[in-house]
Amino acid sequence: MNAPIRPLFVNENIGGHATMHMAIRSALKSHPEVSAQFLDLPHAGLLRRFGAIPIPGLAREDFDLQAFRIQLSNSAHIQRRLRSWKNPYDVLHLYSQNVALLSSKALATRPSVVATDATGEQGARLIPERRVGKGTKSRIALTKIFEKKVYESATLVIAQSEWTANSLRTDYGVPDERIRIVPFGITVHDALPHVTNALPQITFIGTRLSRKGGNRLLDIWRQYLSTETTLTLVTRDDVKPQEGLRVFQDFRPGDPRLATLLAATDLFVFPSEMDTFGYALIEAMSGEVATISLDVAARAEIAIDGVTGLVLPEGADNVALLAAIKELLNDPVRTREMGLAGRQRVLEHFDARITTKTLVEVLREAQKIFADG
Numbered sequence: 001m002n003a004p005i006r007p008l009f010v011n012e013n014i015g016g017h018a019t020m021h022m023a024i025r026s027a028l029k030s031h032p033e034v035s036a037q038f039l040d041l042p043h044a045g046l047l048r049r050f051g052a053i054p055i056p057g058l059a060r061e062d063f064d065l066q067a068f069r070i071q072l073s074n075s076a077h078i079q080r081r082l083r084s085w086k087n088p089y090d091v092l093h094l095y096s097q098n099v100a101l102l103s104s105k106a107l108a109t110r111p112s113v114v115a116t117d118a119t120g121e122q123g124a125r126l127i128p129e130r131r132v133g134k135g136t137k138s139r140i141a142l143t144k145i146f147e148k149k150v151y152e153s154a155t156l157v158i159a160q161s162e163w164t165a166n167s168l169r170t171d172y173g174v175p176d177e178r179i180r181i182v183p184f185g186i187t188v189h190d191a192l193p194h195v196t197n198a199l200p201q202i203t204f205i206g207t208r209l210s211r212k213g214g215n216r217l218l219d220i221w222r223q224y225l226s227t228e229t230t231l232t233l234v235t236r237d238d239v240k241p242q243e244g245l246r247v248f249q250d251f252r253p254g255d256p257r258l259a260t261l262l263a264a265t266d267l268f269v270f271p272s273e274m275d276t277f278g279y280a281l282i283e284a285m286s287g288e289v290a291t292i293s294l295d296v297a298a299r300a301e302i303a304i305d306g307v308t309g310l311v312l313p314e315g316a317d318n319v320a321l322l323a324a325i326k327e328l329l330n331d332p333v334r335t336r337e338m339g340l341a342g343r344q345r346v347l348e349h350f351d352a353r354i355t356t357k358t359l360v361e362v363l364r365e366a367q368k369i370f371a372d373g
Contacts, residue, residue: 017096028360034360097151115158158179159179208237
């Protein structure tokens, strides 16, 4: 058995990160040599919410530094918690850099790993429901001052994708020898037998339709597909009911109903233009469902065009999206083969048992590098 290790995981727990953190916790149960502690960023209280309010007159062009203020507020909370942390630990793991902006000293004075699915340079242009404005460039420059210090202070930096690793190298000057790529995976369950429906079922999963491209899919379905397919939306948004449309608003990360839903799904459509990684996409692939997505961020490193589904070019319009949907719906044999190929890809690359084992190895490596000076 490997030597014991006591990591402290600091978790941002935003959006799909919650699925990722849950999978890591579950996979660590198979590592008795790892005595892990967890520090989860809680939901914002009144003070942090007040500090995140957009400033009228400045928000329109991104001059109010809203995203940066949120990151500083979250980082201040984590900084306080780390200073008061009593239980000993061997190595510090922070996800992501956005909650570590004020913790460079903590990173530099012990073995530490910072992990991220996107750098600030990348994420600044993908912030949901806030367009890039005249102030965005200044916000990126200001954030980068703090962010570069985080990367410089950490013993190692984990990128979830080659897309992210490339930005770490080119935009932040992180040496390649300090970067490790770990595509944190999901908890993979047995896929249920596929259910054949009277009409093909299209499924979409996204907390907010506007953020994940769900509104586009809904419009396309209502105009062109509502008589020949059914549509299932898993979202927190209210959606006007109509025949052939199902909406689930109470799904949570790890929901046991997901496997049943995916077993009845013929095609998973995820036209998000803001996700940096895409855990909904990975979960659909694990359920043996062919997918349609956009070549945005790390998406093309997850789904393989023509193999696990179709990956459309960034900026593809509704005409192209509709054509892709019809192409796969009109060839159910090919679509089913793509679904099976997708699950195989998840088992090989995005199974949390594999990726968490790699993560533990990186944590041990950080310990050794730090000890060797």
